[in-house]
Amino acid sequence: MFSRVLVANRGEIAVRVIRALHEMGIEAVAVYSTAERDALHVRMADRAVCIGPPSATDSYLSIPNVIGAAETTSCEAVHPGFGFLSENPAFVRACEENDLVFIGPPADVMEKAGDKARAKAEMRAAGVPLVPGSDGVADLAGMRAAAAEIGFPVLLKASAGGGGKGMRVVSSHDELEAAYDAARHEAEAAFGDGSLYLERAVVPARHVEIQVLCDGHGGVLTMGERECSIQRRHQKLVEESPSPALTAETREEMEASVERACRRLGYVNAGTFEFLLGPSGEPSFIEVNCRLQVEHPVTELTTGIDIVREQVRIAAGARLPLTGRAPRSGHAIEIRINAEDPARDFAPAPGLVTRFRPPLGPGVRVDTAVVDGARIPPYYDSMIAKVIVRDDDRPAAIARAIRALEELEVEGIPTTRELALDILRSREFQGGAYSTSYLAEMHDRLPSLRPA
Template sequence: MSAAPTRRVLVANRGEIAVRVIRAAHSCGWEAVAVHSDADAGSRWVALADEARHIGPSPARRSYLDIDAVVQAALDSGCTHVHPGYGFLAERPEFARRVREAGLVFVGPSAEVIESMGDKASARRTAEEAGVPVVPGSGVVADPAGARAAAADIGYPLLIKAAAGGGGRGIRVVRADDELEGAVSTAQAEASAAFGDGSLYLERSIEGARHIEVQVVGDTHGNVVHFFERDCSVQRRRQKLLEEAPAPGLSTTLRDEITGAAVRLAAEVGYQGAGTVEFLVEGERFYFIEMNTRIQVEHPITEMVTGTDLVVEQLRVAAGEPLSVSQGEITLQGVALEFRINAEDPQQDFFPSPGELTRFDPPNGPGVRVDSGFVSGGRIVPYYDSLVAKVVVHGRDREEALARATQALTELTVDGVVTTRDLHLSLVADEEFRAGGVTTTWFEERSTASDRSAEG
């Protein structure tokens, strides 16, 4: 009997997620092929992969966002699968479609599911059909007149949101009718530039809510399970700064309702692979806001509290295998937090700080994990995001996890660039954060109060 053919996955990404996927592939006995731009030729993920392919110049649009170059690299290197990671092409339905048309397996949901769930207006309709509560809002609006009619029904304050894409782009808060027309024009322009689609819809602005997301995974055998929830409420301009699992202070009833809703929605669309269903939580009420059809930056904290390798589960699903665990086997084990260490200066409005990592000493010890695409001597280049590392800690309870977070962040040493490390240390020490349950506006309110105190 001949041996089964070796599975070989092209990692269509860079940085820490590329390292993460390569390690998962090797743990499954798969081979991994890295891609890189000019700027990343000497990168860590290139060194760890079984093979590497150059895909273009440093700007992302000419390398990591070049579908032709990425698909050709997969074909030329004899890959059977393509893993998109997060960001770049991960939620582009045309990329998943092109991968499939090339005779390769896309590690993720189908292009049709990515398309339907990536369009926020379409996703809202699907959620309603699955019996999942949504934020009061509108369908797609084409112009200021349509927006005014929708706003009259929804009321103020409201959010103008891009129907395509995410990541906080194309969103504007409107508090009065005289602000609406200008906000619509600005949001349309931003959405068109970011996603190539200026379609918008309106939602009621739920202020003082928490941002809770549920990790789901579905396989090709009809199984969909959840791996509980994460609290992503500590945000700046709708960009996450740190995450925690499970969400502190969530009642058992609310947790069961949210996770059940996430599974229903994923099952409704026949979801395959890893995805995240995101909600706003207001007291004991929750509302669906969007689904991310990919692995998330913050997936390690879910791995820490459930003991499951989510990237390995992605690869199993892509290979046609059933999930390794059933819902009843997935239990919560302690508390985990993730801190995004970015090369940015919090004292200068988070201005990027590219440069060479002249020293990079990550922490270690019990309950500490650091995911990074860099080592000392590596370079944070200005073409891509500024993530240096994710410091992840786990404890038997929240108190132990916070203590380990303080120790790990204190031990972390990064020289050569300015980072957000000290900001995270201040957040961990903050009494309101330590009490748990902060809202999505908490960080910016805290920063404003701090600025006023300094001025006084």
């Protein structure tokens, strides 16, 4: 097992990983930009290294700076968290070249699975159901041809990256060129790669994903699904497990297809396979996320498995103690709390948190790096906390989530707390009959979205 690990991230995920490392008796080294020298993850770590100015490009995304921090502190491994360098094969190779173990998939697997267009070809070969679309990356002419074949509406997607960047829904041929140019430029700016592919826009759709852990000895463990359909601009807001949309038969079909795909890819460590469910309930693969997901606590609460701890064990060469299908029980819900103003079209709201009181009580978990007096910088993602609850069944979990959000206190900045309460109290959510179009359809009926 490792004795010292660099945590190449910030915020709540850095805190989450540091806690897991300490529980395993491993020293944790934090990195930080000059904007976050007093951040909670810096104070919690055994050592901390400044890796640059506030801009993520010059700090958290700087491979030489992160590698240098690991080398100067004699780390043996690097945990990337999510975002930043977590899905960058060049970073994985840089770790390998400097005798650092990357706690995640190998670079070659990441290239196959992380390139969304290439991943679809691999999934097709593994017999995983796909959304119809272009045959890999396409230029504008190729997109016109693919759209003419499968029909509108279509979705343009960046081949690299995620988080809704480089995505556009196109309803007609007349819109295609402008959408293609906009998506390409956005993808280039976000990921340094402007390549795009096209697939049919499934409307209405449910967004459901399967969590997996794979060791380096051929062991594969699928851990059930997470329902992630409550989104805005392709960014998830609320996740739950199990999904109210899945039958036992569809769940097993999805998990079995993911297991086949992992074996074909030679997948190692944690990963998530994302699917869309169309109106008929049939799943179609859309992408692989070769990293820990923001919403991983939902699966942890329904399976009792610490995913971060297993990531570290796998990277150290251990076998999974269990393979096949992970046992699971109860119902879990995660609500992301963002420093945004929903009434102003989710405008970012950085600033000083004058008071922060997380909810307590049975079945409640809060992952955050926020404390009283924390300053939310404008340079990074707006998520400041995750409230996760578990109970015996879905109605009880919803009631517990509402209670927890009512107890949550965040003062000094606008947040999405009230919007989350509106969502959880809505008849559509409580009935489980919602899709990725939920927020647009409910816009005029959710009080927190109305301008003051």
